[in-house]
Amino acid sequence: MEWLNWLQGTLGWQAYLAAAFFLMTSAALNLLSRERKDDIALWLMGGHSEESWSKTFLSLFDAHFGENHLSGKCLFRSCIASVLAVSGIWGLMAMTGTLETRFANAMSMTEAIAIGVAVNLVADYLSLLETRFLLSRMPRLRSAPAQCLVLAADAVLTAAIILITIEIVKHTGLVPEKNASWAAIGLAFSVYSAPFYSTFLTSVWTWVYILSTWVLRLFTRLNLGVHLDVVNRPTLFLSLTLSGFVLLGSWGGSFALERGDDGLSPLERSVCSVAKGDVCERLLALTDNPTAKLTLAMNACEGGVNTRCMSEALALYETDGATAARFWRFACENGNAPGCTNLGIRYERGDGVDLDLPRALALYEQACSMNEATGCYYTGWSLRDGIGEVRDSQRALDFFRKACEMGEDRACGAAEALER
Incomplete structure (x- = not known):
């Protein structure tokens, strides 16, 4: 009508x-x-x-x-x-x-x-x-x-x-x-x-x-x-x-x-900044603004959307190591084992964060405690070479064996080499 x-x-x-x-x-x-x-x-x-x-x-x-x-x-x-x-x-x-x-x-x-x-x-x-x-x-x-x-x-x-x-x-x-x-x-x-x-x-x-x-x-x-x-x-x-x-x-x-130039309303921005997580992930579909998308993705990650943490970190680590490290840190804090392993690698290399070998080893062990094979392998590798801690071949062998049992082929070869 x-x-x-x-x-x-x-x-x-x-x-x-x-x-x-x-x-x-x-x-x-x-x-x-x-x-x-x-x-x-x-x-x-x-x-x-x-x-x-x-x-x-x-x-x-x-x-x-x-x-x-x-x-x-x-x-x-x-x-x-x-x-x-x-x-x-x-x-x-x-x-x-x-x-x-x-x-x-x-x-x-x-x-x-x-x-x-x-x-x-x-x-x-x-x-x-x-x-x-x-x-x-x-x-x-x-x-x-x-x-x-x-x-x-x-x-x-x-x-x-x-x-x-x-x-x-x-x-x-x-x-x-x-x-x-x-x-x-x-x-x-x-x-x-x-x-x-x-x-x-x-x-x-x-x-x-x-x-x-x-x-x-x-x-x-x-x-x-x-x-x-x-x-x-x-x-x-x-x-x-x-x-x-x-x-x-x-x-x-x-x-x-009312939507701004970034496609988001003040209410949506405020709710995302407070609630974080799932609602921020959903808001990503409403904007094409790179700055807004990065902020939403970070809040989604911090709120527990680990898939967003990992995808953003993998997309950024070659060009923006510091931001990638932040995504991996939130993923690790949310209980994501690969996030802990990748963050450990950043600390071991000083990529996007300050070089901190003991911190890297601790993150590898944290990932391994969550049954992440790569984390166990890097823990054994660090202990074998004395990265972040005094060398300990026996503990290194134990971690290599655990990683090998979980399907990490590199750990199997490293375990065999230590056993000789």
């Missing part, structure tokens, strides 16, 4: 998100009784106590999901909301090009919904119950700091529920992705990303609703509410204010997602 294309081109995906929140809030508010709508108007106009907003929102919450939360009706409505949320977020990811740039294999909406069913139905229902329980405590809290603490607790518990659920689903094998890190999920590199985001829908709706009611209340206290007819149309202006905050918030968030 032409007007949809115009809306997206003019206001961006943020407009769709704000419109979705407007429709969701309007639909929920219209379910309220006339009495409850009057309560909202009175509170906005300053006619109720400061804690009344929470009671009003509880009524709104119950109108949407039902008053009996441990019922099939509430569970069914929660499931419907989960499917709609996952579908909407997946569609938003497709609209913004996220699926095209971050997913190696294309996935249909049907597959996304199936994953959402596997991950979200139980998690979202538990999150709904948790949020409703915490909100029921709010009328007893008269101070704003205490209410903010409850909302913070809701965010933490919601995150815990979905993360634990994703871990369980990973181990069941129901979803063909087991190795995505939390940072990768958060940056939309995983099939779990849409289910992860959707779980926070109820919490986000709660937070924005609260902010909207307080802003409108302040507005009316400044005697501006009369001009907007808040008394007669409280639900309309509440929905508009809420969607406005969603629009502004998503616009503000888009600055953190």
